[in-house]
Structures are given as structure tokens and as C-alpha cells.
Amino acid sequence: MAEEMKLTGAERRKQLLIWLKESRTPLTGSELAKKSAVSRQVIVQDISLLKAKNEPIIATSQGYMYLHSQASEKQPVTRIIACEHGPERAEEELNLIVDFGVTVKDVIIEHPVYGDLTASIRVNTRKEVSDFIKKISSTNAAYLSQLTNGIHLHTLEAATEEKIDQACEALKKANILIPE
Incomplete structure (x- = not known):
């Protein structure tokens, strides 16, 4: 955890993307904040910055989700x-x-x-x-x-x-x- 506290904003956002892409269930801002050793408000700002860079992240009532491309799967x-x-x-x-x-x-x-x-x-x-x-x-x-x-x-x-x-x-x- 100590190493994660030293992450720069860009490194933290890169790590957030990894966690979101790996998760098949929504991750709450509080969960991500705890994993990143920052406040939930920092996570909200990071998510906004990632969305501004066209990362397909959505906020649901259960938390944040990364929308994976389904090109190789049958489209719903x-x-x-x-x-x-x-x-x-x-x-x-x-x-x-x-x-x-x-x-x-x-x-x-x-x-x-x-x-x-x-x-x-x-x-x-x-x-x-x-x-x-x-x-x-x-x-x-x-x-x-x-x-x-x-x-x-x-x-x-x-x-x-x-x-x-x-x-x-x-x-x-x-x-x-x-x-x-």
C-alpha cells in the first residue's frame, strides 16, 4: 500500500483503468479510494479525467464500470x-x-x-x-x-x-x- 501512496495522478489513473478493466462487477468510489490510498473525491476527479479522454467508464448506482468492447462476442x-x-x-x-x-x-x-x-x-x-x-x-x-x-x-x-x-x-x- 505504501508504494501506491507515492503514485502520481497519471500513474493512479492508469492503475484505476487496470482495476476497472479487470472487474466484471462495479467498483465503488470508496473501494477505489481505499485501494489507491486517496480520498473518494480524488477518485471522482480521476474518473472525470479518464472519461474526458474517452475511456468508456460509466457510473452506475452500484459503482463505476468499464464498458468492454464486444467486437469478438455476439452483440446483445x-x-x-x-x-x-x-x-x-x-x-x-x-x-x-x-x-x-x-x-x-x-x-x-x-x-x-x-x-x-x-x-x-x-x-x-x-x-x-x-x-x-x-x-x-x-x-x-x-x-x-x-x-x-x-x-x-x-x-x-x-x-x-x-x-x-x-x-x-x-x-x-x-x-x-x-x-x-
Whole structure:
């Protein structure tokens, strides 16, 4: 750890990239700060600098992730869907989606002043959904959809079109999916 404390900013950012690229799960700013022996605010600044250099890093509700190129792998299928429900049904909605092996990448609303607002969610298991809901609750944060009377979009991602179709059918039965 003593050696890591002597890293320059550039060396630390290089090490952050290595950790993010090696991890298949999100890494929190606090975890990265502890590993780097710096404050979480320094990590936030480092991540901003890396993003400014076009490093594909995203901030999710679970932490930072490096978006790996999938050129050699089969590209996942994505679809944007429209939903409507109150905040009390957010966990139900997300669980209905992830139960079919579908990832909820984000939530998008159309704000009357700011236009489209997008927030990364990146949940694909019931545990991640539960953690996300707990974080919203424990911070007393509002769901973005509360700004639009429950109307919002999600970008879904899955290995196959059929998985997304199944999730959409479950949302339709639950009266959450807005018909096209």
C-alpha cells in the first residue's frame, strides 16, 4: 500500500483503468479510494479525467464500470420501452424485467426544461434491483419518473430478442408497459 501512496495522478489513473478493466462487477468510489490510498473525491476527479479522454467508464448506482468492447462476442440486443407506474411499483417493474435475463441499462424521462434526462441503472439480478431500491429509499431520493407522473423509458439489453419479448409481455400483463 505504501508504494501506491507515492503514485502520481497519471500513474493512479492508469492503475484505476487496470482495476476497472479487470472487474466484471462495479467498483465503488470508496473501494477505489481505499485501494489507491486517496480520498473518494480524488477518485471522482480521476474518473472525470479518464472519461474526458474517452475511456468508456460509466457510473452506475452500484459503482463505476468499464464498458468492454464486444467486437469478438455476439452483440446483445437492445430495445427502448415505455412504462408508466408510481414509485411503489418500481421494484416490481425491475424484477419483472430481470427475471427474464434482461438488463435494465437506464431510465430516461423527457423533462419540460432540460429535455431528455438519462440515468444509468444497470441492474440484471433481483439482488441488484433490491440494492438499487434500498439506495433510493435510504437516501430519500426521488425516482426520475416522479417528475413525469410515472411515465419513463428504459433501455433493455439481453442476449436474445425473445428474452426482451418475454419481459415486455410480463410488463404488459402487469399494466406497466405503455402499448406501442
